[in-house]
Amino acid sequence: MQQRSDHSGAGAPQADVAVEVVGLHKWYGDFYVLRDINLKVARGERIVICGPSGGGKSTLLRCINRLEDWQRGRVIVDGVELTEDPKRILTVRRDVGMVFQHFNLFPHLTVLENCTLAPIWVRHMPKREAEALAMTYLVRVKIPDQVHKYPARLSGGQQQRVAIARALCMNPNIMLFDEPTSALDPEMKKEVLDTMVELAADGITMLVVSHEMGFARQVADRVIFMDDGQVVEVNEPKNFFDQPQHERTRMFLKQILN
Amino acid sequence: MSAIGGEFRVRGAAAHAGVFGWLRANLFSSPANAALTLVCILAIAWIAPPLIRFLFLDAVWSGEGRDACLASIAQPHPGACWAFVRVWFSYFVYGSYPMGERWRVDLFFLALALGVVWLSWLSAPRRDVGAGYFFIALPILSFVLLHGAPLIGLAVVPTALWGGVLVTVVVAAIGMVFSLPLGILLALARRSDMPVVRLFAVAFIEFVRGVPLITVLFMASVMLPLFVPERLAPDKLLRALIGVALFASAYMAEVVRGGLVAVSRGQYEAARALGLTYWRMMGLVILPQALGVTLPNIVNTFIGLFKDTTLVFVVGIFDFLRTIEAARADPKWTAPTTTVTGYVVAALFYFVCCYGMSRYARSVEARLARAGRR
Ligand SMILES: Nc1ncnc2c1ncn2[C@@H]1O[C@H](COP(=O)(O)OP(=O)(O)O)[C@@H](O)[C@H]1O
Ligand SMILES: [Mg+2]
Numbered sequence: 001m002q003q004r005s006d007h008s009g010a011g012a013p014q015a016d017v018a019v020e021v022v023g024l025h026k027w028y029g030d031f032y033v034l035r036d037i038n039l040k041v042a043r044g045e046r047i048v049i050c051g052p053s054g055g056g057k058s059t060l061l062r063c064i065n066r067l068e069d070w071q072r073g074r075v076i077v078d079g080v081e082l083t084e085d086p087k088r089i090l091t092v093r094r095d096v097g098m099v100f101q102h103f104n105l106f107p108h109l110t111v112l113e114n115c116t117l118a119p120i121w122v123r124h125m126p127k128r129e130a131e132a133l134a135m136t137y138l139v140r141v142k143i144p145d146q147v148h149k150y151p152a153r154l155s156g157g158q159q160q161r162v163a164i165a166r167a168l169c170m171n172p173n174i175m176l177f178d179e180p181t182s183a184l185d186p187e188m189k190k191e192v193l194d195t196m197v198e199l200a201a202d203g204i205t206m207l208v209v210s211h212e213m214g215f216a217r218q219v220a221d222r223v224i225f226m227d228d229g230q231v232v233e234v235n236e237p238k239n240f241f242d243q244p245q246h247e248r249t250r251m252f253l254k255q256i257l258n
Numbered sequence: 259m260s261a262i263g264g265e266f267r268v269r270g271a272a273a274h275a276g277v278f279g280w281l282r283a284n285l286f287s288s289p290a291n292a293a294l295t296l297v298c299i300l301a302i303a304w305i306a307p308p309l310i311r312f313l314f315l316d317a318v319w320s321g322e323g324r325d326a327c328l329a330s331i332a333q334p335h336p337g338a339c340w341a342f343v344r345v346w347f348s349y350f351v352y353g354s355y356p357m358g359e360r361w362r363v364d365l366f367f368l369a370l371a372l373g374v375v376w377l378s379w380l381s382a383p384r385r386d387v388g389a390g391y392f393f394i395a396l397p398i399l400s401f402v403l404l405h406g407a408p409l410i411g412l413a414v415v416p417t418a419l420w421g422g423v424l425v426t427v428v429v430a431a432i433g434m435v436f437s438l439p440l441g442i443l444l445a446l447a448r449r450s451d452m453p454v455v456r457l458f459a460v461a462f463i464e465f466v467r468g469v470p471l472i473t474v475l476f477m478a479s480v481m482l483p484l485f486v487p488e489r490l491a492p493d494k495l496l497r498a499l500i501g502v503a504l505f506a507s508a509y510m511a512e513v514v515r516g517g518l519v520a521v522s523r524g525q526y527e528a529a530r531a532l533g534l535t536y537w538r539m540m541g542l543v544i545l546p547q548a549l550g551v552t553l554p555n556i557v558n559t560f561i562g563l564f565k566d567t568t569l570v571f572v573v574g575i576f577d578f579l580r581t582i583e584a585a586r587a588d589p590k591w592t593a594p595t596t597t598v599t600g601y602v603v604a605a606l607f608y609f610v611c612c613y614g615m616s617r618y619a620r621s622v623e624a625r626l627a628r629a630g631r632r
Pocket of ligand 2: 059179
């Protein structure tokens with residue numbers, strides 16, 4: 001049975017819905033990667049998505065800002081339904097920040113330029129204003145003294161924090177994180193996770209693909225377990241970890257906790 | 259024991275005699291290296307003296323005709339005929355451009371040099387203004403200067419009179435200035451989602467690359483008049499310019515495509531996730547990286563293009579090399595050494611220009627590397 005996630009957002013007025021995914025199906029050629037995904041994320045909600053590799057977690061996340069398209073179903077982000085229409089796609093992307101596993105900073109631009117690029121060219125902000133904005137976020141992620149370096153000169157943890165600042169500079173309502181710490185050494189994981197915990201305290205809507213169970217317990221409102229292109233289980237973190245409903249979830253948790 | 263002593267002696271020698279230490283470390287570090295060094299020294303010893311004798315010691319520096327450069331009792335083995343180059347030099351530079359108007363060509367060279375320095379000197383002030391000057395003001399200024407504008411009192415000089423370095427520089431500059439943007443557009447078109455656009459780009463690139471430049475030039479100059487009445491057909495030089503620019507852009511497209519492939523998918527995704535439109539993503543994120551990676555290849559293409567400009571002679575345009583050809587055929591200067599001297603001048607000119615481009619590309623690469631971007 002497909003677990004529907006509407007239950008926790010049930011009764012919430014539409015204005016409080018940040019992301020709504022309805023009956024989403026996606027194939028890569030013959031490969032059925034997303035199978036009838038239904039998900040409603042309330043404004044300010046923090047969702048952690050976990051599950052075995054290849055389960056379609058990244059693909060789902062990337063559908064939310066339409067880095068991927070799909071064959072069936074609807075995705076509505078902040079009241080805007082994503083269609084082929086490039087205007088809508090750009091509107092949604094301006095409103096949704098994304099942080100990638102491999103940072104994807106622009107190597108030909110300095111840290112500061114990485115952060116001001118989109119505010120200047122997408123939001124048409126004057127350069128000085130964009131720089132001031134970027135500095136406030138770079139201070140928040142604790143990179144204020146490296147802003148004129150090129151990304152290659154920074155450690156992985158620093159690069160990922162810059163990537164977070166870069167996304168925040170667009171003042172997004174929703175942040176997507178795709179395994180933000182899995183390319184990092186343990187001590188760098190911590191500095192990035194700390195940054196994300198602070199961000200969560202600000203009340204921004206977050207969808208995080210991560211296997212950091214400590215982070216999920218601390219921050220998540222709901223944890224989603226995905227396997228084989230399906231949402232297998234949606235649960236509050238405490239229940240998710242302590243009394244998972246599904247055999248597959250139990251198996252997965254046993255695996256990663258070892 | 260003796261091994262240690264030996265090593266000690268070597269170190270001591272290196273420390274005491276810098277030159278010998280350097281020689282030892284760089285030229286004689288191993289038997290193979292020493293053998294190569296010896297071969298090179300022998301080759302230089304074999305080539306250099308006759309070359310120096312020909313170019314300088316036995317050279318004829320002045321004279322009014324072939325007699326000065328012919329063998330005589332006073333000079334049984336005359337060297338390079340620099341007198342010939344001296345007399346013909348201005349023809350090599352301006353072709354048949356009218357004497358009284360040559361200041362216009364000089365002014366063009368100056369304006370071009372200013373633009374090149376402004377753009378290529380990476381820490382020059384106001385490079386954005388420099389780019390505007392180079393890509394907008396300079397072409398207009400050049401056209402007005404070289405072609406003429408009767409309205410402001412500059413007589414029209416038909417392109418048939420243009421020649422020499424002037425034509426080589428004009429053809430090369432037009433080829434470079436147009437091939438880069440056209441090549442970028444073609445490369446992007448080739449990776450486009452739209453099948454029609456992709457098909458057009460592939461067809462154009464593959465067709466042009468499958469045909470020698472000479473054929474393109476012949477087609478531009480011979481076939482065009484078949485379709486357009488000669489009276490309406492564009493100027494001969496203009497036709498060749500279009501041919502060269504299109505030809506070079508097909509090659510540039512492949513070079514740029516190589517650079518685009520080197521940019522990772524994550525860069526596209528990050529740019530799109532920030533809400534950048536396609537053109538902004540390309541212009542601000544993807545192309546700067548792609549062109550940076552492929553800079554050596556771009557310069558290579560420019561160097562090839564610069565040398566290929568010599569082919570415009572097949573459609574009757576007097577580029578630099580052709581003016582040398584014309585001059586050496588002058589009966590007044592027929593002497594065994596004039597031809598060689600003319601070609602030495604040509605080789606020197608092309609070498610200096612191409613080597614300059616190559617060095618510039620290296621210095622930019624080194625600068626990018628120092629900045630920590632790679
Ligand atoms: N562009 C693509 N083309 C074909 N298959 C893909 C593509 N991207 C991902 N896949 C496949 O889709 C499946 C789900 O991928 P993904 O969403 O990245 O999983 P996860 O993030 O959960 O590890 C994987 O089996 C992967 O091989
Ligand atoms: Mg993934």
